Amino acid sequence: MNATACYFENWMEHENAEIARGLRRRDPDLLDRLIEQYQHRLLRYLLYLTGRRETAEDVFQETWVRVLERGAQYDGQHNFSTWLFAVARNLVIDLARRKKFASLDSMADDEGEPVQIAATGQTSAFDLLAVQEDSERVRNALAHIPAEYREALVLRFHEELSLEEISSVTGAPLGTIKSRIYRGLNTLMPRLKGARG
Amino acid sequence: MKPDAHERARQLVAWSDIASQSEQLWLRTHLRDCEACREYAQRTERLVQSLRTVPIAANRALVRATQARVRLRAEELKRRRERLWLVWMSCVLVGLTAAITTPLLWSGFAWLGRWAGVSNPVWQFGFVMFWIAPTIAASILFLAHGTHLADHNGRTQGS
Numbered sequence: 001m002n003a004t005a006c007y008f009e010n011w012m013e014h015e016n017a018e019i020a021r022g023l024r025r026r027d028p029d030l031l032d033r034l035i036e037q038y039q040h041r042l043l044r045y046l047l048y049l050t051g052r053r054e055t056a057e058d059v060f061q062e063t064w065v066r067v068l069e070r071g072a073q074y075d076g077q078h079n080f081s082t083w084l085f086a087v088a089r090n091l092v093i094d095l096a097r098r099k100k101f102a103s104l105d106s107m108a109d110d111e112g113e114p115v116q117i118a119a120t121g122q123t124s125a126f127d128l129l130a131v132q133e134d135s136e137r138v139r140n141a142l143a144h145i146p147a148e149y150r151e152a153l154v155l156r157f158h159e160e161l162s163l164e165e166i167s168s169v170t171g172a173p174l175g176t177i178k179s180r181i182y183r184g185l186n187t188l189m190p191r192l193k194g195a196r197g
Numbered sequence: 198m199k200p201d202a203h204e205r206a207r208q209l210v211a212w213s214d215i216a217s218q219s220e221q222l223w224l225r226t227h228l229r230d231c232e233a234c235r236e237y238a239q240r241t242e243r244l245v246q247s248l249r250t251v252p253i254a255a256n257r258a259l260v261r262a263t264q265a266r267v268r269l270r271a272e273e274l275k276r277r278r279e280r281l282w283l284v285w286m287s288c289v290l291v292g293l294t295a296a297i298t299t300p301l302l303w304s305g306f307a308w309l310g311r312w313a314g315v316s317n318p319v320w321q322f323g324f325v326m327f328w329i330a331p332t333i334a335a336s337i338l339f340l341a342h343g344t345h346l347a348d349h350n351g352r353t354q355g356s
Binding site: 026028031032035036039040042043044047056060061064065068069079101134135137138139142151154156157158162163178181182186188192 | 207208213240241244245247248253254255260266267268356
């Protein structure tokens with residue numbers, strides 16, 4: 001088990017170093033591969049952060065252009081996903097400032113139609129319906145908790161980032177992140193009573 | 198049992214990131230003995246499972262559009278870098294040429310001044326004019342052409 005973990009860790013370090021080298025060269029093939037690899041995770045994070053599909057897709061494209069332009073700043077010491085989410089987050093904050101929103105919550109409340117989330121994967125009609133119902137409930141509940149809690153929960157349980165990585169993405173101290181996750185879960189729990197187990 | 202032990206157990210459950218084995222052991226023992234915290238842990242697990250059921254996918258069009266945009270930008274940056282490299286190389290070459298030719302020109306102007314029998318300030322003024330004349334001529338040409346006032350569409354500002 002330890003050997004496997006060690007191998008995986010070495011492989012990740014090697015992979016991150018490769019990505020850092022490729023980004024310094026501004027290798028378009030590498031970027032194509034990274035866009036494919038991180039498309040769902042990045043879009044999911046942006047959807048939860050902005051609350052709007054259109055905004056999320058705009059920021060999604062901007063994020064990759066920024067990754068190309070500022071790729072040399074990625075040091076390869078941390079996970080690429082952590083750096084990617086931090087870049088995306090900064091762009092969302094810039095956007096919120098440009099549009100003069102007081103917070104990310106007000107940004108999600110302001111714009112057009114709420115997010116439409118497409119189901120993926122091949123499942124039976126019954127399973128799909130059940131998952132859609134559950135997803136709908138979770139999505140609605142998440143939309144009604146503060147953005148900072150939502151972000152922490154999505155990064156922890158959807159993207160499976162460690163607490164330290166979440167702290168790195170958001171720039172908030174570790175204690176704050178722990179508090180956001182704990183409070184976020186406690187805020188979400190009463191809203192999701194009866195969720196599928 | 199201290200009341201903050203329950204709080205601590207629930208926090209550990211929520212963070213799902215227990216570093217030490219002693220903490221894991223403590224949590225397991227606490228959850229075995231405390232029904233309320235055990236129920237909290239079960240509810241948290243169900244909630245986390247529900248969170249993970251939300252399926253979100255980027256569509257192919259978005260991915261392709263992003264890849265195309267990134268490639269286009271990469272080309273732009275490459276062209277800009279090449280242009281900048283040319284500018285830098287030109288600067289270096291101009292600097293080197295100036296460093297080599299200035300002493301020679303200075304000697305040439307001094308010899309010419311002596312040959313023509315003019316005073317030192319006169320040939321030195323001539324040397325300075327020889328140096329800055331191309332710059333002045335280029336500036337006048339650009340001013341006359343209005344190049345520095347043109348925007349991207351080739352129109353001059355204010356017109």
